[in-house]
Amino acid sequence: MALIEGFRVQNYRSLRDITLGKLSGQQAGDPLTPLTVVIGKNGVGKSTLFDAFGFVSDCLNSDVEAACDMKQRGGLERMLSRESSGSIRFEIYYREAQGERPITYELSIGQDSSGRPYVESEMLKQRRKGQKHGRPFPFLRLDHGKGTVWAGEEAVEIAGEEDKTQEAVELTDLRQLGIATLGTLKEHPRIKRFRDFLKGWYLSYFHPDAARSLPSAGPQKHLNIHGDNIGNVVQFLEREHSDRFRLILNRIASKIPGVKKIDTKVTDDKRVLLRFNDGAFDDPFFAQQMSDGTLKVFAYLLMMEDPDPPPFICIEEPENGLYHKLLESLAREFRSHATGKKGAPQLFVTTHQPYFVDALTPQEVWVLEKGKDGYSSLRRAADIELVQNMVNQGLPLGGLWYSDYLDAR
Ligand SMILES: Nc1ncnc2c1ncn2[C@@H]1O[C@H](COP(=O)(O)OP(=O)(O)OP(=O)(O)O)[C@@H](O)[C@H]1O
Ligand SMILES: [Mg+2]
Known part of the structure; x- marks a missing residue:
């Protein structure tokens, strides 16, 4: 499975320069774990970090200008870190599978003379086969839409032969990512794989009301961002x-408190209705009558049961609307799916909830803080020695957070 080992964000709102995990040029850090959770007080930048992933994904799926205007981002001017003159930059360090050589993707988004956002530069690079140290070689390098791409699977693998596979490229649209265009071409399989990986990212903006809508029939493979196609996914x-199928529904039902059985009913006009039986009444309730929290847990558990899950799933504050005792088991549920094994998803979660954090290890948890200068900084809980020691002695991490051991002193 693909695993993002590191992510760096620069000049994105309060994230003037933060790094999660390990990068090509910062090998000292440990890579991200398959389940990564970011915690912190109000206003420290959790949603901003969540949205940084969303923004990269939106840039690929539409274009950088449209992405700047989406989801209340309010345009590039507002998104650039205050009092910072640089461009917005992202660096993703990832492996396609365990044992594969890591790949770095760098993206920089600037503002042209008329104030419009455009793709300033992009790079994809990787070390040569067998090369354990030293500089990675680019197989895509673009600057203001112009640059070089090395075609084929084996491009730049042999020292001295780079020129043979090198092609000059010039893009006509500076609002589109180069990987969006070049990743559709057969001669660039490595770019295509990266593009496909990014395309597969899933950010959950789950909305219980949307999930109550009656979707028209028609099976759909994955849950959409608002979760209004739950019925279709079940179908x-x-x-x-x-x-x-029965097994999955039974398993999910056993994990939701107060639910005995879940099944489906197809209406005459072929819509799929979800039915929840709570054991107290003979007649089941339909999704429209279920509580927000129940629907939300159902949606998360269904997402985890996806036989072909997205490679990377981001969930913001899964605790909203959920009973606190359910949170520790939800965190364990997430962990049991983000195993790091082939085909399993990587999960990125933001939360406020100590009960959720109780189920986690200090390696999995990152603490966001906001400095006096107004910018966010990030620490891994495992790097706070006292916290790691107390967890080693059996104290739960969420409790330590609640008692202020994770905050800067
Ligand atoms: N362009 C910018 N430059 C610097 N800081 C900014 C910029 N735009 C917004 N901010 C600040 O970024 C902060 C981070 O907000 P964010 O919504 O990410 O916090 P949060 O951790 O999700 O908080 P909550 O727990 O309340 O949801 C805000 O306090 C806001 O003042
Ligand atoms: Mg927030």
């Missing part, structure tokens, strides 16, 4: 995985 599972 997909029923059709494609009929053998496992």
Whole structure:
């Protein structure tokens, strides 16, 4: 499975320069874990970090200008860190699978003379086969839409032969990412794989009301960002995985307090209705009558049961609307799916909730703080010696956070 080992954000709102995990040029840090959780007080930049992933994904799926205007981002001017003159920059350090050589993607988004955002530069690079140390070699390098790309799977693998596979490229649209265009071409399989990985990212903006809508029939493979196609996803599972379908619903039902059984009913006009039986009444309730928290847990658990899950899933504050005792088990549930094994998703979660954090290790948890200068800084809980020692002695991490051991003193 693909794993993001590190992510650096520069000049994105309060994130003037923060790094999560390990990068090509910062090898000292440990890589991100398959489950990564960011905690912190109000206003420290959790949503901003969540949205930094969302922004990169939106840049690929539409274009950088549209992405700046989406999701209340309010345009590039507002997104650039205050009092900072640089461009917005991202660096993603990732492996396509365990044992593969890491790949670095660098993206820089600037403002042209008329104030419009454009793709200033982009780079994809990787070390040569067998090369353990030293400089990685680019296989895509673009600056203001112009640059060089090295075609083929084996491009730049052999020292001295780079020129043979090198091609000059010039893009016509500076609002589109180069990987969006070049990643559709057969001669660039490595760019295509990276583009496909980024395309597969899933950011959950789950909305219980949306999930109550009655979707028209038609199976759909994955839950969409607002979760209003839960019924369609259930239908997909029923059709494609009929053998496992009952088992999955039973398993989910056993994990939601107060729910005894979940099943589906198809209406005459072929819509799929989800039915929840709480054991107290003979007749089941439909999704429209279920509580926000129940629907939310159902959506998360369904997402975790996806036989072909997205490679990277971001969830913001899963605790909202959930009973506190459910949170520790939800965190364990997330962990049991983000195993780091082939086909398993990587999960990135932001939270306020100590109960959720109780189930986590200090390696998995990052603390965001805001300095006096108004910018965010980030620390891994495992790097706070006292915290690591107390966890080693059996104290739960969320409790330590609650008692202020994770805050800067
Ligand atoms: N362009 C900018 N430059 C610097 N800081 C900014 C910029 N735009 C917004 N901010 C600041 O970024 C901070 C981070 O907000 P964010 O919504 O990410 O916090 P949060 O950790 O999600 O908080 P909450 O827990 O309340 O949801 C805000 O306090 C805001 O003042
Ligand atoms: Mg927030």
